[in-house]
Amino acid sequence: MAVVASREQALAVAAVPRVVPSHNGGGGHHDEPQRPAMNQLGLWLFFVSESFLFASLLVARFYLAGTSRGHVDQMLGLGITAVLLVSSLTAYLSEVSIAQGNRGAFLFYLLLTIVLGVAFAGGVAFEWSTAEFSRSEPYGTAFFTMTGLHASHVISGVAMLGLVYYLGLRGHFSAKDHWGVEAVVKYWHFVDVVWVFFYPALYLIGA
Amino acid sequence: MENPELLFGIPLLIIGALGLLVAIEMLLAGAAPKSKTEAAVRAGIMAFVGLAAATVAEYFIATGMSQAMALLIIIALFKAAVIFQFFMHVMRLQHAHAQEE
Numbered sequence: 001m002a003v004v005a006s007r008e009q010a011l012a013v014a015a016v017p018r019v020v021p022s023h024n025g026g027g028g029h030h031d032e033p034q035r036p037a038m039n040q041l042g043l044w045l046f047f048v049s050e051s052f053l054f055a056s057l058l059v060a061r062f063y064l065a066g067t068s069r070g071h072v073d074q075m076l077g078l079g080i081t082a083v084l085l086v087s088s089l090t091a092y093l094s095e096v097s098i099a100q101g102n103r104g105a106f107l108f109y110l111l112l113t114i115v116l117g118v119a120f121a122g123g124v125a126f127e128w129s130t131a132e133f134s135r136s137e138p139y140g141t142a143f144f145t146m147t148g149l150h151a152s153h154v155i156s157g158v159a160m161l162g163l164v165y166y167l168g169l170r171g172h173f174s175a176k177d178h179w180g181v182e183a184v185v186k187y188w189h190f191v192d193v194v195w196v197f198f199y200p201a202l203y204l205i206g207a
Numbered sequence: 208m209e210n211p212e213l214l215f216g217i218p219l220l221i222i223g224a225l226g227l228l229v230a231i232e233m234l235l236a237g238a239a240p241k242s243k244t245e246a247a248v249r250a251g252i253m254a255f256v257g258l259a260a261a262t263v264a265e266y267f268i269a270t271g272m273s274q275a276m277a278l279l280i281i282i283a284l285f286k287a288a289v290i291f292q293f294f295m296h297v298m299r300l301q302h303a304h305a306q307e308e
Contacts, residue, residue, distance in 0.1 A: 037300075040299070040300050041300065044297075044300055067276070074266075074270070078262075078266055081262060082259075082262070085255070085258055085259060085262060086255075088255070088258075088290065088294055089251060089252070089255040091294075092251045092293075092294050093248065093251060096244060096247045096248060096251065099244075099247075100243075100244045102244075186295050189290055189294045189295045190295070192290060192294075193287050193290050193291070193295075196283050196286045196287050196290065197283050197287070200265060200269065200279040200280075200282075200283055203269075204265060204266070204269035204270075204279055205269070205276050205279060
């Protein structure tokens with residue numbers, strides 16, 4: 001009964017409209033209650049839980065292979081890192097654009113981010129196809145697991161960016177209401193942060 | 208250390224990166240931002256330049272030094288902090304929570 005009561009309480013709380021000004025300075029919609037703080041908190045808690053997953057992989061890489069490293073294409077590694085870095089800037093500019101109501105720039109930078117994301121995934125796929133180590137070696141196990149899991153996040157990020165782009169084309173989002181854009185762009189930055197640690201661990205550290 | 212002379216490149220890289228940042232800052236400071244958008248774009252570009260400089264630095268440090276793990280970790284932490292602060296606006300989380308309360 002206690003569970004039923006607490007569930008009813010939760011539903012009652014969720015049903016109460018709460019109008020909160022957005023963090024971008026715009027007022028909340030009176031007919032569409034916004035809960036930016038809860039949304040933000042939920043998103044950041046998701047990032048924290050993801051961080052544990054990626055951190056465990058990072059530890060596993062050094063546990064399995066120590067500081068030794070297989071032969072990887074340094075130029076390719078630097079290239080895809082640069083691509084992901086630029087995509088973070090374009091994603092940021094996309095978010096800034098919609099926050100100011102500039103739909104044209106928002107869609108342009110978003111499309112650019114999608115293209116760069118696909119290019120990054122393509123670079124990882126090329127690295128996989130040309131890798132000179134097998135997945136049964138300690139370093140190979142770490143390399144394929146880490147890049148594979150990260151690439152899956154990149155692909156899911158591209159899919160979500162694509163969805164936001166489609167919705168943007170259909171007139172969704174505005175200067176006052178663009179939480180969907182903000183959340184997806186933050187997710188994209190998080191994927192970039194993960195690569196900030198994976199790149200030196202896989203490409204630079206070790207001999 | 209395979210190429211010890213490459214160690215001389217580290218301070219040069221740091222000075223170069225700082226110089227680039229200062230130069231860009233001076234150029235940008237020449238005209239005050241006309242709007243909130245312009246200021247946000249400038250902040251984003253500045254963060255990007257810092258990240259790019261740090262990435263280039265870590266690449267040359269790693270290829271030039273055999274025992275540079277600690278330095279690479281510091282650079283990675285710096286890059287992550289820049290992304291969290293300038294791109295992900297982590298500090299706004301506290302402001303948004305305060306507003307809701």
